[in-house]
Amino acid sequence: MHQTKNRFQKLPDYRYEQLRKGMFCGECGCLFSIIDHLDLVCRNCGKHEKSESAILRHTEEFKLLFPERKITTSGIHEWCNIDLAKRTISRTLKKNYRLVGSTSNTYFI
Numbered sequence: 001m002h003q004t005k006n007r008f009q010k011l012p013d014y015r016y017e018q019l020r021k022g023m024f025c026g027e028c029g030c031l032f033s034i035i036d037h038l039d040l041v042c043r044n045c046g047k048h049e050k051s052e053s054a055i056l057r058h059t060e061e062f063k064l065l066f067p068e069r070k071i072t073t074s075g076i077h078e079w080c081n082i083d084l085a086k087r088t089i090s091r092t093l094k095k096n097y098r099l100v101g102s103t104s105n106t107y108f109i
C-alpha cells in the first residue's frame with residue numbers, strides 16, 4: 001500500500017499565531033478572570049475553577065492542538081495569556097508532567 005499521509009499534512013488549517021490566547025471557561029467558553037491568584041471565575045456563567053485545574057485543561061488543549069510543540073512554562077504562560085505567575089504554571093506542570101531535556105532546554109512530557 002502506498003503511503004498517502006502527505007496529502008493531508010495541510011490539515012488542520014489553524015496556526016498557533018492565529019488562535020486566541022487566554023483561559024476560557026469550560027462551561028460556556030467565555031474568558032476567565034482571576035479573583036485571587038489561585039482562583040478563576042467566569043463573569044458570564046459564574047463558574048469557578050482553581051488555577052491548577054484550569055492550567056492543566058489548557059495544557060491538554062495545547063497538546064491536542066499542537067502535538068509538535070514542546071510544553072514549556074513560557075509556552076503555557078503565553079498560551080494561557082492571563083495574569084498568573086510563571087512559578088504557578090511551572091509548579092503545576094512539574095506536579096503533573098515529567099520534566100525532560102537539558103538545563104537550557106527543558107520541557108514537559
Ligand SMILES: [Zn+2]
Binds near residue numbers: 028029030043
Ligand atoms: Zn462560563
